[in-house]
Amino acid sequence: MTKVDIAIYQRNKVVTRDEDLVLVEPEHGLRFRRKGVFFINILQESLMKKMSYNEIREIYLDYMKQHDHSFIPSASLVPDNDPTVLYVNAGMFPLVPFLMGESHPNGTRLANSQRCIRTIDIDEVGDISHLTSFEMLGNWSLNDYFKKEAIELTVDLFVNRYGFDINNIYASVFEGNENSPEDDVSIQVWKEIFRSYGIEASAGPGERIQKLGMDENWWELAGGGPCGPCSEIFYDTGKELCSDKCDVSCSCGKYIELGNNVFMEYLKEGESYKPLGRFNVDFGGGLDRLAMISQQAESVWETDKYLPILKKVKELSQVEVVESERIIIDHLKAASWIVMDGVIPGRTEREYILRRLIRRAIRHGRNLGMTKSFVGEIVDICIDQFMDIYPQLDEDREKIVEVIVSEETKFNETIEKGLHEFERWFDKTFEGKKEYIFDNSDGFTFSMYETFGFPLEMSLEELKNRNVRFDEAQVRENHLREYEKHQEKSRTATKGLFKGGLADTSEESKKLHTATHLLLQALYRVVGSHVFQKGSNITPERLRLDFPNDTKLTPEQIQKVEDLVNEQIDKKLPVSFVEMSKDEAMKLVQYAAFEDRYGEIVKVYTIGTADDPYSIEICNGPHVDNTSELRRFKIIKQENVGAGIKRIKAILE
Structure with a gap:
């Protein structure tokens, strides 16, 4: 059957020019049957x-x-x-x-x-x-x-x-x-x-x-x-x-x-x-x-969520580079999501990825002629477009924009340092020479990119401004060689980090997970009822907990927290869980971070007895069976990780 076979399609009524065709209505959708064979309805584009x-x-x-x-x-x-x-x-x-x-x-x-x-x-x-x-x-x-x-x-x-x-x-x-x-x-x-x-x-x-x-x-x-x-x-x-x-x-x-x-x-x-x-x-x-x-x-x-963001990028641009427009949209949208979840730009692992996304967006902004601050305006539109799905974006709008714009300011300062470094390199490399010839065999442009965020195009522009002779294809080839070497090192160093994988359920990690619950409850009792978990990370060596507080803990508070945790370890408290509805669970727990992540049925872990619980939290586990399995708890570091957010790292000695 072809498109010619159908004359009219309107409100489940089909008139055909082929009397042998019979309209049938299977469980899903309309189809035609001829000689026992089903045919998909035609004119799919219009339907x-x-x-x-x-x-x-x-x-x-x-x-x-x-x-x-x-x-x-x-x-x-x-x-x-x-x-x-x-x-x-x-x-x-x-x-x-x-x-x-x-x-x-x-x-x-x-x-x-x-x-x-x-x-x-x-x-x-x-x-x-x-x-x-x-x-x-x-x-x-x-x-x-x-x-x-x-x-x-x-x-x-x-x-x-x-x-x-x-x-x-x-x-x-x-x-x-x-x-x-x-x-x-x-x-x-x-x-x-x-x-x-x-x-x-x-x-x-x-x-x-x-x-x-x-x-x-x-x-x-x-x-x-x-x-x-x-x-x-x-x-x-x-x-x-x-x-x-x-x-x-x-x-x-x-x-x-x-x-x-x-x-x-x-x-x-x-x-x-x-x-x-x-x-x-x-x-x-x-x-x-x-x-x-x-x-x-x-x-x-060009879909409905992205078109308004694309329009704003084009408004701020001096030239059109399609790839750069798309990278800016993607990376700043990603950055807004990540900051919403409590991460701030930094130099290690998760924080570095956020920094890389923001800085890569800024570099591509320069490709579009954006020499002034621009990320705040685009992040605002990203939030506007996705806050109907994720209301927390709008609730945290001020913080999200502030964090990303602050990184833009730091990066622009780094670019200025890069320009000074370029000048220093040029004077040293070509001092006393009549001809300025450059082949990038030492990977200089990639070094500038990696250290100062200098895009290759900026290095090429600076070389041209100083009348340096070079074969652009050769320079790009050597830049790519260094880049690929760097990529291979990165893949090796982070193997297993990007694919996903099982959470670490080693015995040490289980112990530190239970210790995290003990710590959170101790902070709640010592520091105040405003404390809840903003984020956590556990390795077999240490635990890390982020929580809201305006000031760092005093030495006296740290000692009280350590003593309270170790007291529960000495008490040999049982650790158990039950499954219940989320509504029931919310009535039991003192704090419940990330409430919107929970399904209708949740696990509730209790440390202590039903008559005298020390801690009750919604959690997926895993945990030890008894606090007696833990060693002595010690806080090894505390630090600021953002406005009103503190981080504690601790170990079991």
């Missing part, structure tokens, strides 16, 4: 509703609820008590214990929309679809349904609820290797789905179902754990193939990944794989990309 960012999320969550999934709130970008991950980078991150077999209080079918930061993609930002900050729509089956129902749910959602054209849908599956066979189950499921829409699909190179290897279609946690093959779903944008090797994994923009079903049926231990004994599903779909397809936009940057 596809252009949905807003918020509508797409709402439809998704309603759809999952109709299929018996319980909603769980978005977690903070900053993982609680997990040193293995700098930022939450996937919707599944808070669910790792339940994927391993722990019973989830909300059941075996879950769904949410999770804020994510994925800095591994930072160098891809600037194209049509990559972001470092995004929302991931996710649903999970914890040993409930598996491949067939998971893929069918995804296709039904995309085609019959979002209205995406099935003729533009492509799939990838795992091709198999020595650890796991080809995923023939998923291949068969996809073939049956396509056939139900009148499409005879084959599996192979360039086909509608494409087989890919471990790099593309296998998922596992850093360091081992549950893992398995995945099946991705793509949308053909209609662009020409970039080459005869172009497939769904190509980054040319012809195919846009809409989502990915991960089938966790294996357990990786060391370098070996064995059956997990459970059949979990983890689906993730990028909300920004879904909006791009739904709104038929050229890129995610």
Whole structure:
């Protein structure tokens, strides 16, 4: 059947020019039947509703609820008590214990929309679809349904609820290797789905179902754990193939990944794989990309949430550089989300990523001719655009803008230092020489970039201003060489930090986690009832706790806190938990940070007896069974980490 076969489509009434066609109404959507074969309704382009960012999320969550999934709130970008991950980078991150077999209080079918930061993609930002900050729509089956129902749910959602054209849908599956066979189950499921829409699909190179290897279609946690093959779903944008090797994994923009079903049926231990004994599903779909397809936009940057921000960037720009415009939007949006979750720019790990995002945005602002302060205005628009989803952005607006603008001021001062350093280098390098020739063989431009945030383009401009002769291609090649060496070092140093992974559940970390609860209660009693947890981080060596307080603790207060914690250790208090509704739990606890992260059913940990509890907190664990397992508690450092926020680091001696 072709578009000519349909004369009218209006309010479920279809008039055709082919008397052999019969309109049928299956469970989802309208289809035509001829000789027992189903055909998707044509004129898909005109039937596809252009949905807003918020509508797409709402439809998704309603759809999952109709299929018996319980909603769980978005977690903070900053993982609680997990040193293995700098930022939450996937919707599944808070669910790792339940994927391993722990019973989830909300059941075996879950769904949410999770804020994510994925800095591994930072160098891809600037194209049509990559972001470092995004929302991931996710649903999970914890040993409930598996491949067939998971893929069918995804296709039904995309085609019959979002209205995406099935003729533009492509799939990838795992091709198999020595650890796991080809995923023939998923291949068969996809073939049956396509056939139900009148499409005879084959599996192979360039086909509608494409087989890919471990790099593309296998998922596992850093360091081992549950893992398995995945099946991705793509949308053909209609662009020409970039080459005869172009497939769904190509980054040319012809195919846009809409989502990915991960089938966790294996357990990786060391370098070996064995059956997990459970059949979990983890689906993730990028909300920004879904909006791009739904709104038929050229890129995610032309969708409803981003257009007002893009307009402001263009207003402040002197020239047009599309890549720089997109990087500024992405990085400052990411920065506003991160600052909202309590992080401030700094020199180590999580804080350094925030600093890098802000400074990279500023450098690209210079590419657009923005020589004056500009980040505050753009951050304001970012907050305006996302505060309907995340009200805390507006509540913390003043703090967020202040932190990011302060970093801009510091960076501009650093740039000035860089100009002075450039002048010093120039005088030293070319002193007494008649000709100024430069090849960048020593990686000078990258050194300026790394130390002073000097973009390569600024170094080239300064060289030209001083009449230095150079081959720009050679200079860029040597700059790229140094950059790639630096990237390799960074990948090695942070291996396992960006993929996500299991929270550290070693015995030492369990002890320090329990000690964190003891510390928080001690601070509440000694410092005041305004104390609550703003953030925490635990390694096997020490604990770190952030809490609101205007001044640092006095030596006397520190001693009182230490004594109170050690007193509970000496009392050999039991540690236990019960599951209850969030409303019930909120009546029991004295403080509950991050209330919006909790599902309807939560764990409540008690240190002490039911008749005489020392501490009662909402927490996912894990903890020791008794405080007698802890050694002597000692505070080793306290510091300021922002306006009205103090940080304590402590150990068990």
